């Protein structure tokens with residue numbers, strides 16, 4: 639199979655992100671968290687290294703949300719009925735987003751207080 643041109647690959651990726659914005663509420667919430675952090679970084683004039691860590695962990699949460707949604711969609715195709723194995727797969731995939739979200743909160747608690755107080 640021939641590889642699609644680069645701009646078509648970008649267009650496919652952009653379509654995927656537009657789709658998840660429309661249909662996955664969690665992604666929207668996590669995106670708003672990214673925007674809030676960008677605001678706070680400028681407001682508190684956070685150092686470049688710390689800002690990079692904050693931005694990186696926010697994007698990590700968003701990326702894991704994309705992968706979690708993919709896994710959910712594959713599961714729904716493979717097994718639309720209740721299945722305890724699907725439950726484990728979906729719960730574990732959701733756990734990956736949850737863990738990274740906890741990491742994001744910890745990083746926020748480590749970085750922001752010194753700018754606030």
Ligand SMILES: Nc1ncnc2c1ncn2[C@@H]1O[C@H](COP(=O)(O)OP(=O)(O)OP(=O)(O)O)[C@@H](O)[C@H]1O
Pocket residue numbers: 664710717718719720721722724725726728729732
């Ligand atoms: N086919 C299934 N068999 C067993 N359990 C399922 C099945 N589908 C969903 N579940 C359970 O319901 C939960 C939510 O799954 P669902 O596909 O509805 O994702 P969601 O509501 O988009 O969740 P998330 O907030 O993690 O994105 C799963 O984590 C799993 O525990």
